[in-house]
Amino acid sequence: MTEALPVLLVFVPFLAGLGQFVLGRAAPWCQQFVSGLNLILVLLLSSAVVHGDPVIADLGGWGEPLAIHLQADGLAALMLLLTAVLAVAVSLYAIPAFRDEPRPAWRFWTLWPLLLASLNALFLSRDLFNLYVTLELVTLGAIPLVLLAGPNKTVDAALRYLLFALLGSLVYLAGVALIYAQAGTLDLALLPAALPEGTLSGPLAAALIITGVLIKGAILPFHIWLPAAHGNAPAAVSAILSALVVKAAIYLLLRLWTGPLEPLVSNGAGQLLGALGATAILFGSWQAFRQSRLKLVVAYSTVAQLGYMLLFFPMAVTAAWQGAVYHGLAHGIAKAALFLAAGNILYYLGQDRLEALRGIDRPLAVSLLAFGLAGVSIMGLPPSGGFTAKWLLLSASLQTGQWWWTTVLIAGGLLAAGYIFRVLRLAFLQADDATAPHHGPVPGPLMAWTATALALLALALGLISAPLLDLLGEMPGGTS
Amino acid sequence: MTGFDPFALAAAGLIAFGLYGFCVCGHPLRRLLAINLVGNGVFLALILIARRLPDGPDPVPHAMVLTGIVIAVSATAFGLALIRRQARPEDGGND
Numbered sequence: 236m237t238e239a240l241p242v243l244l245v246f247v248p249f250l251a252g253l254g255q256f257v258l259g260r261a262a263p264w265c266q267q268f269v270s271g272l273n274l275i276l277v278l279l280l281s282s283a284v285v286h287g288d289p290v291i292a293d294l295g296g297w298g299e300p301l302a303i304h305l306q307a308d309g310l311a312a313l314m315l316l317l318t319a320v321l322a323v324a325v326s327l328y329a330i331p332a333f334r335d336e337p338r339p340a341w342r343f344w345t346l347w348p349l350l351l352a353s354l355n356a357l358f359l360s361r362d363l364f365n366l367y368v369t370l371e372l373v374t375l376g377a378i379p380l381v382l383l384a385g386p387n388k389t390v391d392a393a394l395r396y397l398l399f400a401l402l403g404s405l406v407y408l409a410g411v412a413l414i415y416a417q418a419g420t421l422d423l424a425l426l427p428a429a430l431p432e433g434t435l436s437g438p439l440a441a442a443l444i445i446t447g448v449l450i451k452g453a454i455l456p457f458h459i460w461l462p463a464a465h466g467n468a469p470a471a472v473s474a475i476l477s478a479l480v481v482k483a484a485i486y487l488l489l490r491l492w493t494g495p496l497e498p499l500v501s502n503g504a505g506q507l508l509g510a511l512g513a514t515a516i517l518f519g520s521w522q523a524f525r526q527s528r529l530k531l532v533v534a535y536s537t538v539a540q541l542g543y544m545l546l547f548f549p550m551a552v553t554a555a556w557q558g559a560v561y562h563g564l565a566h567g568i569a570k571a572a573l574f575l576a577a578g579n580i581l582y583y584l585g586q587d588r589l590e591a592l593r594g595i596d597r598p599l600a601v602s603l604l605a606f607g608l609a610g611v612s613i614m615g616l617p618p619s620g621g622f623t624a625k626w627l628l629l630s631a632s633l634q635t636g637q638w639w640w641t642t643v644l645i646a647g648g649l650l651a652a653g654y655i656f657r658v659l660r661l662a663f664l665q666a667d668d669a670t671a672p673h674h675g676p677v678p679g680p681l682m683a684w685t686a687t688a689l690a691l692l693a694l695a696l697g698l699i700s701a702p703l704l705d706l707l708g709e710m711p712g713g714t715s
Numbered sequence: 716m717t718g719f720d721p722f723a724l725a726a727a728g729l730i731a732f733g734l735y736g737f738c739v740c741g742h743p744l745r746r747l748l749a750i751n752l753v754g755n756g757v758f759l760a761l762i763l764i765a766r767r768l769p770d771g772p773d774p775v776p777h778a779m780v781l782t783g784i785v786i787a788v789s790a791t792a793f794g795l796a797l798i799r800r801q802a803r804p805e806d807g808g809n810d
Contacts, residue, residue, distance in 0.1 A: 387804040
């Protein structure tokens, strides 16, 4: 029974996406059913994983060297859980958000389940080439969603996103080709034993794969496509992109680094990735502080927050492993809440320039509550999920004697507080003119409370970390 | 795999030209073409890798190239549609 779960997780949303293309107007309600079913399947799968070995589905029954496997271990189960929870919240939010939109925005209900299926497939894949295909599927599902913002508004951003994503996946594929030339297999479980040691092309392949994934994951210096795409897409789409799509690339980096690439990478490469992450944290936070539009603040905050997950690589101990993955979860939930809250503000004001935020505390009290609570997790204050993640990373940096990462963690937290409080301060200032013009109606309870529910969940992650970290388990192949 | 191989040189050349073009060219159409050059280089390299077995070619890289070509064609078509929309915004929504 449990062997069927990974297969269902890929095919249910995929077929639903195709079905919703035909259904048209009934699609929003169908999607609620699909995201609910997806969550139930993921919960069943997680309970199977937590009680024992990884769940493996052997597609077609071809046996070891030829087979395509879908595998769910602790890391995959956690990412699936994050995806499923966000899928439920975003699907609910999108009902009112896309109700009044012109006809093309309805394509959201086709593209979103297809993207969900691709993300599920990415987290469940166990060979390098399947990962390439699912990475491309995620990209080709995500970019049309950016275009839903309206006619011709986001074409430039989407095009730049597409070009970088294509380049990234080809660089990744070149690395996969070199790996296959040496090992003769693509299976993640068989690769570490099959790779010959001491060749030059092994580390070259690792470098190509890592560079390709970094381009996909918008890690500094490849971040330049991210703010325009995430900042201009519709709010529900921005939440998906920032919380899940770029995170999928970092997930892949964590998975490959501790698996097949482990014999190929050196400590210096880990330090280099850590330095990239630290630069991303400081640069992204500083840029977020300087933006004049609300959604760009949140988008640059994503550039910064992704950097924390890279701090795993120089330290590579279990505490850092748990901290990096937990940061992925906490940031995913909190960033989705921030984007949904920012979307509510944009829906009400018709624009999101920061000066226009004055005096919105009365009509948008619930959305601002969501923004503030999610901000607590982004800043890393206790008792939020962000705090737990940073605490784990901090103890890893002290445990390995690499104290300089501690200063980066603290500086990043302070800068995050800077850009969150800058937005909140403006929102609570008196308006110059009490009857300031606004564009739309006050967002309905569904839009306001899905954002708040996610923000509360981001806080609750600080209190329920033990079972989730149990599910994740120790660092694969780790010593301490 | 020892000695001079013109196909390997061609693959490396395609990838190098493509990467150079991606970095230097500003126009999205040129960048898309540059990406296709890189893609062709990678596919050529994969076909070379398939030759390494003594008894006939290895089918796995061939399957990878075929899948890669399908993905590259659809992504290129999508990119071209976007470039057209960017160049002529007035007839957007109809392509």
